[in-house]
Amino acid sequence: MCNVEDKSNNLTFNGRRGFLKTAGLATIGAALSSPTLAAYSPKPENVISANAALDRLMEGNMRYVKGDSTLHNFNAEREALVGGQNPYACILSCSDSRITPEYAFDSARGDLFVVRVAGNFVSMNGLASLEYAVKYLGTRLLMVLGHQGCGAISGAISAIREGTVLPGRLPELIESIAPSVGLAINQPGDLLENAVRENVRLNVAALRAASPILSEMVATEELRVVGGVYNLESGQVDLLG
Ligand SMILES: [Zn+2]
Numbered sequence: 001m002c003n004v005e006d007k008s009n010n011l012t013f014n015g016r017r018g019f020l021k022t023a024g025l026a027t028i029g030a031a032l033s034s035p036t037l038a039a040y041s042p043k044p045e046n047v048i049s050a051n052a053a054l055d056r057l058m059e060g061n062m063r064y065v066k067g068d069s070t071l072h073n074f075n076a077e078r079e080a081l082v083g084g085q086n087p088y089a090c091i092l093s094c095s096d097s098r099i100t101p102e103y104a105f106d107s108a109r110g111d112l113f114v115v116r117v118a119g120n121f122v123s124m125n126g127l128a129s130l131e132y133a134v135k136y137l138g139t140r141l142l143m144v145l146g147h148q149g150c151g152a153i154s155g156a157i158s159a160i161r162e163g164t165v166l167p168g169r170l171p172e173l174i175e176s177i178a179p180s181v182g183l184a185i186n187q188p189g190d191l192l193e194n195a196v197r198e199n200v201r202l203n204v205a206a207l208r209a210a211s212p213i214l215s216e217m218v219a220t221e222e223l224r225v226v227g228g229v230y231n232l233e234s235g236q237v238d239l240l241g
Pocket residue numbers: 094095096118119120147149150151152153
């Protein structure tokens with residue numbers, strides 16, 4: 001059982017059930033909308049537009065590809081972020097251990113708000129996490145990041161083509177990825193590569209349409225949602241149109 005007292009917003013967390021019981025949803029909402037929480041920007045350089053954030057991500061990726069990544073003073077970075085965070089971009093990435101968005105975009109602590117799930121698709125809790133970053137941390141760019149050779153998508157292809165039945169909760173994961181395989185299955189070229197791209201496109205569209213928070217901010221151009229595919233060999237991220 002986890003027992004954490006957060007003095008900054010007067011919430012007491014005693015595991016999931018305890019949290020709900022103690023605080024109640026109204027209290028949680030009040031805490032999340034606290035002006036202190038929303039306004040705190042420990043990294044002024046991260047208060048940037050979506051377009052500037054995308055430029056910064058891609059410049060970081062270029063440094064990473066060239067092997068010219070920034071050296072970090074982790075002690076100083078930790079201290080600067082004790083009081084809060086204002087990441088400049090959100091990444092919805094696959095859980096695959098070969099990706100690591102913080103490295104791929106040559107970023108520091110406090111720069112990227114990362115949601116990871118095998119197959120990088122939008123789940124309800126993942127969406128809520130992204131909404132939190134956009135609404136309360138001021139992040140203005142979301143990127144769905146797929147990758148070459150994705151095992152989750154490869155598994156979905158096998159399940160659909162060969163009727164493979166996977167154990168545990170894996171069929172639920174496959175179900176979430178299946179629509180992208182369906183879109184790619186009759187396309188010319190490599191099925192896995194095509195399904196990876198379709199999966200990114202589908203989830204970019206899902207985030208752009210997610211109401212009320214994200215869709216409204218996309219409509220007013222305060223927020224951008226983009227898609228990218230990470231190349232395992234070069235480390236390069238190619239943006240999808
Ligand atoms: Zn993957």
